[in-house]
Amino acid sequence: MPEKILESFSVKRLDILDERGEADTSLMPSLTDDQIRRIYEVMVLARTFDQRALNLQREGRIGTYASILGQEASQIGSAFALEKTDWVFPSFRENGVYITLGHPPHMILQYWSGDERGLRTTDDKNIFPVCIPVASHLPHAVGAAMAAKYRGDRIAVAAYFGDGGTSKGDFHEALNFAGVFRLPVIFICQNNQWAISVPRERQTASRTIAQKAIAYGFPGIQVDGNDIFAVYRATKEALDRAKGGEGPTLIECFTYRVSDHTTADDASRYRKKEEVDEWKTKDPLLRLRLYMEKKGLWTAEYQKEVELKAKADVDEAEKKAESIAPPNPRDMFTYTYAALTQKLQREIKDF
């Protein structure tokens, strides 16, 4: 008997805004001029924050820090599509997501300076705390989506991770659950090409990360992760699908980690400067700015204003972060269980 083809697949890639700021109007998501300006302003704020955090780390004023340089479109474009009622599960390189969703920048600095209180979001925000063990938060996103579905809440869950995370068992277990239970969850992979020193080719022999979704029975798409419009559009569509009961989506944002892995890393040990320089030309802020200029939404004066505002906000965040009273050592005990245990009642007396 002849062999039959049971499945074949194709993987889509979405590009809308190119490096010269030209947008494919047929694919443009519906965003007002005000929204585009707002996105640009958040991108500038996120980059200003990121640069400041790196400086503060060098001066020993905060601890190890993970820079988002180059990944602003992936983070801000996706987060901008979220609604307040949606749940978000970040990994550890999502400062742009936190900023877009309105978590105060001074608290982000507070966290990176080693204070858990910086991750205490307000009760009206459904952002989970930073997750450091790679991809281990993806099952949490799946569980939240199961809970939302069980309760009949019309929300979606977004989980952020990197290319390295796709090698982990939890990534596969989570995608499998999401497919089997047709959950309202979107998996946002920022494929930034490097998991510390290991290149993407060493994480998987697949041509794309997007195609991994197909094995779990739901769509995956690759988008230009430095193209804010492509990221926004893909996320918005995935959210609509999730809320419409059509199940999960995997979005691969094809981007680049321009900085070191963290401030404890030196990327020059394992990758070439030419590669980094090449990616700098694909800068997500620059191309949005060129687009806005063509549309009459950007002037040199506007740029100056936006930069000044961002600097003032970050100055304020820095000042606020550094004026916060140090954490109380008793907090170690009071947040371990809901109530102090017999042993903790004794131990807390040390403070």
Place this chain on the structure above:
Amino acid sequence: MVQAINLALREEMQRDKDVLILGEDVGRDGGVFRITEGLLEQFGPERVVDTPLAESAIVGAAIGMASYGLKPIAEIQFLGFIYPAMDQISNHSSRIRSRSRGRYTCPLVIRAPYGAGIKAPEHHSESCEALFCHMPGIKVVMPSSPYYAKGLLISSIRDPDPVLFLESTRLYRLLKEDVPEGEYVVPLEKARVVQEGRDVTIISWGFMLHRVLQAVEGFDAEVIDLMTLNPLDEETIYGSVKKTGRIVIVNEEPKTGSFGSELSASIAEDMMLFLKSPVIRVSAYDTVLPLPRLEDYYMPSVEKIRKAIADAMRY
């Protein structure tokens, strides 16, 4: 004990719509030990969820559900299969409250059968409760009879923190005991004095308690059922140390690093002036857990426990 646990699950699910069950074979099959039998029929597939075969995602998803506001009960089919979920238990369930400074909590129960003595294949007979007692932020509960299993499970489901609830496979069908229908709770973090005595205190939990009760015949022994291992009820234990001055701890874990070792160290450190004899641990051997034909040699026997009590009495 199977019916007692089933009853606790059923009553809590009736009482609270946020309580639901997830795990492998918990639905149509009613669980490999039939603990969840009939629950799918009564509560439907949204509340009794047969999941794909993936322990880390079962616990991880339960953490997400708990943080969202539900009260999930995750079943791990055998304790020997829990290792893929250790990352979720240790790095997440126990730490969400602290990491989010109280914004998220994890009111989750993980149920798992443990222990040797039912002639099961490899990896189906582990007893490794100490691993979890080393994780601040979770509670470890091990009932020793149907009555206590029901009351402790209800408390565990209602507890605001993650609870690992370990059920002795040996006890599932060993004992008959009257278990009241309807609501009663046995509080967590409280040990139980099973019988009072003056000369020696035997501390145990789960299945081993029954061997202890056989072994103490002829001694004026106080017997304590720990019920919750962590957080520990120091008050009850230290009270008994003051009274008898001789302590024998019986558990079926390998001895090195067992929870009995932790108890022994705490008693030695805090209560030395009350002790009349060394604290004696009776445990399984520090060997790999054998297949069924050798498991009777591996588990602490009644004779081994009797000998330890007699040793303590020599001082």
